[in-house]
Amino acid sequence: MTFVMRRKAFDDRGEPYTPVVLAEMVRFAESDEDRVAARALQKMLRRVVKEETRRWSFERFLISIGLSIAFLAIITATLFLFGNMLGGIPSLLVVIFVIVAVTLADRWIAKRRIGRAIGATIVAHGICGRCGYSLRGLGITDNGCLVCPECASVWRAGRLTRAHWEPPKQPLAPKPTLAMAMRIRLLRPRMMTDSRSMLCRRLDSFLVSVGRQRRAELGAERCRQLRAAIRRPTLWLRLTIGVLLAAALLWLFLHWPDADTTMDGALMRFRVLWSCGVVILLLMLAGTLGGELGITARRVAAVCTEENLCASCATDLLDPDAEGYRICPSCGSSWTNPPA
Numbered sequence: 001m002t003f004v005m006r007r008k009a010f011d012d013r014g015e016p017y018t019p020v021v022l023a024e025m026v027r028f029a030e031s032d033e034d035r036v037a038a039r040a041l042q043k044m045l046r047r048v049v050k051e052e053t054r055r056w057s058f059e060r061f062l063i064s065i066g067l068s069i070a071f072l073a074i075i076t077a078t079l080f081l082f083g084n085m086l087g088g089i090p091s092l093l094v095v096i097f098v099i100v101a102v103t104l105a106d107r108w109i110a111k112r113r114i115g116r117a118i119g120a121t122i123v124a125h126g127i128c129g130r131c132g133y134s135l136r137g138l139g140i141t142d143n144g145c146l147v148c149p150e151c152a153s154v155w156r157a158g159r160l161t162r163a164h165w166e167p168p169k170q171p172l173a174p175k176p177t178l179a180m181a182m183r184i185r186l187l188r189p190r191m192m193t194d195s196r197s198m199l200c201r202r203l204d205s206f207l208v209s210v211g212r213q214r215r216a217e218l219g220a221e222r223c224r225q226l227r228a229a230i231r232r233p234t235l236w237l238r239l240t241i242g243v244l245l246a247a248a249l250l251w252l253f254l255h256w257p258d259a260d261t262t263m264d265g266a267l268m269r270f271r272v273l274w275s276c277g278v279v280i281l282l283l284m285l286a287g288t289l290g291g292e293l294g295i296t297a298r299r300v301a302a303v304c305t306e307e308n309l310c311a312s313c314a315t316d317l318l319d320p321d322a323e324g325y326r327i328c329p330s331c332g333s334s335w336t337n338p339p340a
């Protein structure tokens with residue numbers, strides 16, 4: 001599958017460019033080694049594009065529901081005004097149409113949004129973001145740049161934080177571990193961009209993605225503080241969910257059938273079981289998603305860079321480089337404080 005990124009990105013001379021089409025990334029590889037590296041990057045980027053453009057999101061869900069209700073209201077009003085009773089099927093079609101339209105629009109926006117980040121990520125791996133030519137072995141100009149011999153795009157040498165000829169670094173978008181998949185499947189932490197626009201997965205607020213070993217290095221107390229700091233702005237959201245759950249439980253309590261009710265006993269039991277199921281689901285949702293809902297990448301980056309940690313893998317950052325970016329030695333992402 002070929003993704004055409006139309007959004008304009010700029011090289012470090014300020015020239016606009018269209019990032020290389022992923023399908024053509026391997027074309028300029030000169031050695032088997034380069035080809036393997038380019039193919040691995042291509043595979044990762046395809047996965048990320050797919051993930052980013054197909055991710056279920058709470059916002060999208062709300063927008064779909066809101067638009068559907070609005071369209072239904074218009075249809076109902078029209079029917080009422082013209083007295084034409086068409087029944088439920090046209091309304092249902094409208095709802096389906098709206099959901100499909102919103103989903104497609106959202107994917108298109110997501111693709112445009114990450115086009116520029118794709119370019120920066122390719123450059124970070126030592127491959128020209130415009131044409132896909134390997135930047136290996138090029139001389140650095142007086143102002144610290146590399147000039148692509150194929151298309152003359154200019155890239156700052158500092159961008160090449162994950163050059164494909166260097167020892168491999170931690171993956172930027174690791175597939176979720178079982179624990180992550182179980183706990184935060186729907187709201188798996190999104191991809192974010194570092195201060196140099198490179199794509200990386202932001203850590204989750206449970207710090208599951210950070211890994212057991214790194215959590216042990218940070219220590220229980222520091223982990224607790226990090227989690228609390230990342231989640232602080234979403235307190236209102238958790239309160240709202242808590243109130244909704246309390247309301248659901250209260251409803252259940254008030255509608256609990258009397259023990260001696262004989263009328264429609266089977267139906268009553270069905271209702272009770274069904275309500276219990278709903279409440280249990282809600283509780284599970286609140287418990288598992290409460291930590292991830294509403295957390296922005298900006299918040300994670302702000303908290304982590306303040307602590308001098310990588311917002312993707314929580315590794316201690318190196319001292320600022322020549323351009324003022326602090327690099328993560330583990331995954332190669334670049335951060336400024338406050339995050340750009």
Ligand SMILES: [Zn+2]
Nearest residue numbers: 128131148151
């Ligand atoms: Zn080039």
Ligand SMILES: [Zn+2]
Nearest residue numbers: 310313328331
């Ligand atoms: Zn990192």
